[in-house]
Each structure stands twice: as structure tokens, then as C-alpha cells.
Amino acid sequence: MSVYDKLTTFSWYLYSPKFYGEFWRCFRKQFDPTIPSYSMFERISAIKWCEERAVDSKSAFYKITNQRDYIDFLEEYKDVIEAGMNKEGFTREVGGAADLEFIYNISNYLKATKVIETGVAFGWSSLAILLSLKDRANSSLISVDIPYKGREDIVGMVVPSDLRAKWRLILKPDREGVPLALQSMDQLDMCHYDSDKTYAGRVSTYDLLWNSLRKDGVFISDDIGDNLAFRDYCQSINKTPIVFKLEENRLTRTKYVGVLVKE
Ligand SMILES: C[S@@+](CC[C@H](N)C(=O)[O-])C[C@H]1O[C@@H](n2cnc3c(N)ncnc32)[C@H](O)[C@@H]1O
Incomplete structure (x- = not known):
């Protein structure tokens, strides 16, 4: 993902308070050693894409x-x-x-x-x-x-x-x-x-x-x-x-x- 994608995704989350819980879960999973190669930004981009449609x-x-x-x-x-x-x-x-x-x-x-x-x-x-x-x-x-x-x-x-x-x-x-x-x-x-x-x-x-x-x-x-x-x-x-x-x-x-x- 490009830096631009990450920034737009992040700002979408900032302006979507109903997804703060999801953002927090993504953030914690980022540091979960039991989940291999977990990409927080990819997940939140995927949720944003889903939510939009x-x-x-x-x-x-x-x-x-x-x-x-x-x-x-x-x-x-x-x-x-x-x-x-x-x-x-x-x-x-x-x-x-x-x-x-x-x-x-x-x-x-x-x-x-x-x-x-x-x-x-x-x-x-x-x-x-x-x-x-x-x-x-x-x-x-x-x-x-x-x-x-x-x-x-x-x-x-x-x-x-x-x-x-x-x-x-x-x-x-x-x-x-x-x-x-x-x-x-x-x-x-x-x-x-x-x-x-x-x-x-x-x-x-x-x-x-x-x-x-x-x-x-x-x-x-x-x-x-x-x-x-x-x-x-x-x-x-x-x-x-x-x-x-x-x-x-x-x-x-x-x-x-x-x-x-x-x-
Ligand atoms: C979310 S559960 C499936 C739930 C199920 N469809 C239902 O409605 O009850 C995911 C399942 O995928 C299986 N699974 C994960 N990776 C797999 C793989 N590479 N090949 C086959 N099965 C896999 C897991 O063993 C697990 O049983």
C-alpha cells in the first residue's frame, strides 16, 4: 500500500467514530505475535472498502x-x-x-x-x-x-x-x-x-x-x-x-x- 493510501485510510477512520472500536482491535492485532504478517493498514483499508459499498x-x-x-x-x-x-x-x-x-x-x-x-x-x-x-x-x-x-x-x-x-x-x-x-x-x-x-x-x-x-x-x-x-x-x-x-x-x-x- 502506498503512503497516500495509508493516510486516506487513516483519515477515513478518524472521521468515522463508529469504527473506533474496530480500529482499536486492528491496532492491537498488529502487535499480536500469534497472527503472522498482520497488516493493520490493509485490514482497515479492506473494512473501509467494504463499508463504502x-x-x-x-x-x-x-x-x-x-x-x-x-x-x-x-x-x-x-x-x-x-x-x-x-x-x-x-x-x-x-x-x-x-x-x-x-x-x-x-x-x-x-x-x-x-x-x-x-x-x-x-x-x-x-x-x-x-x-x-x-x-x-x-x-x-x-x-x-x-x-x-x-x-x-x-x-x-x-x-x-x-x-x-x-x-x-x-x-x-x-x-x-x-x-x-x-x-x-x-x-x-x-x-x-x-x-x-x-x-x-x-x-x-x-x-x-x-x-x-x-x-x-x-x-x-x-x-x-x-x-x-x-x-x-x-x-x-x-x-x-x-x-x-x-x-x-x-x-x-x-x-x-x-x-x-x-x-
Ligand atoms: C471460519 S472457519 C469456517 C466456518 C464454517 N464455514 C461455518 O460456517 O461454520 C474456518 C475453517 O477454515 C479452515 N482452514 C483454514 N485454513 C485452511 C486451509 N488452508 N485449507 C483448508 N481449510 C482451512 C479452518 O480449519 C477452519 O475450520
Whole structure:
């Protein structure tokens, strides 16, 4: 980032008091030795970029589908979610859930049958996708994840056994797991990226997934406020994304999600 970019980003923060909390969190993370090559300025620039264009998730859904029917996933499936949250070992502090409502509704809208996701953790996004696929013939989900701290047993643990028949879980890092997934599935209806949050990791896997999407298929990336990878990727393929802000809920903190529709 140029000095000019850093200065404009910094002054944007100065005049945006509602982001002081976020700025403070960025500042502290800068000195956190457990986070490799953390760039405070890149993160705050990414948040600024997201904030300038973010709508809410319902509006993002409307922009893509022209439809107002938007099922409140957390309410509709509250019993399944409650059961998942009560599983031994579940904690809200690790591997925060994705934009479940949005991915469930988009998957329904697309009548998706071929879906790949990266990043499973406890399995909330897998659950949302599988609930959408459950009654759709010849549909399946492939998910890729490296087990958190080697704990294979917790990966996807909130997905009940009756939803697993349509699910293939590849326990490998993206760089091996995604090409493997794409060998058995292409012309994807939808893909959801929520794994390696580094710049380089995102850009290389974004490209594989984007190129495997069918016409009118939908690409979704979680946590795009972490760095500028999503912004730069969209520029590199000359696409204007839809960005929405996911407000904190029972399963996750506030974050930004990026969406691209293949033409
Ligand atoms: C935020 S969590 C995923 C949350 C999940 N999508 C949900 O909605 O519950 C991120 C996951 O990505 C996985 N992950 C991180 N880096 C990865 C990589 N390089 N390859 C594959 N998985 C990775 C982590 O193990 C973790 O389980």
C-alpha cells in the first residue's frame, strides 16, 4: 500500500467514530505475535472498502434474485441449531459461522445441486447448504477443511447424520483439497469460501472456484474485511461485486461478505 493510501485510510477512520472500536482491535492485532504478517493498514483499508459499498444481506439477495422471499434461517431451523450448539465441544469463540441465512436462501433460489465450500469448522455453513439440498434430487456438497488443531472429530460436528448422505468432506488443505473436489464436480451452482484467510491463499483458491462456476452461478466469500484479496480479485477479473454486512448473531460476530455472479 502506498503512503497516500495509508493516510486516506487513516483519515477515513478518524472521521468515522463508529469504527473506533474496530480500529482499536486492528491496532492491537498488529502487535499480536500469534497472527503472522498482520497488516493493520490493509485490514482497515479492506473494512473501509467494504463499508463504502455494503448493503444488508436481504438487499444483497434481492439484487441477485429480484425476489423478496427470504427465509429467516436461524428461526426456521432453530431446533437443529439449538441441538448443534448443545453438542459437547462447541464454542462460539472458534471458527465463527458464516452467512447461513444468505447461503441457504441463495442455494434455494439457484435450486443448487452442485456446491463446493471451503472451511467447515463445526459445520454451520455445511448444515445450511445441506438443509437446502436435502430434498433436491442428484444434489451434493463437497466441503474442504484442514482439521482445526488436528481435531478431525469436531469438523462438521453440528451436521446431523440424516443430512450426511449428500455430503463429501475432504480433510485436506485448500491447495490439495479444492483441486480434488473439482475433479469430481464442476459447473458449480454455488461455492462458498471460508477457509484460508491469507491474501495469497484466498486469491489462488478464489480463481479455481470462480473458473469452475456455471453461468449464473454464485460465488460467496466470507470475511472479506480481513484484507484486500477480495477487492483485488474482483478488479483482476473486472467484476463489480455485491458486498453485504452480516450483523452479529448467536453464531458469529459482525463481518463483511462478498458475492460475485457469473455471467
Ligand atoms: C471460519 S472457519 C469456517 C466456518 C464454517 N464455514 C461455518 O460456517 O461454520 C474456518 C475453517 O477454515 C479452515 N482452514 C483454514 N485454513 C485452511 C486451509 N488452508 N485449507 C483448508 N481449510 C482451512 C479452518 O480449519 C477452519 O475450520
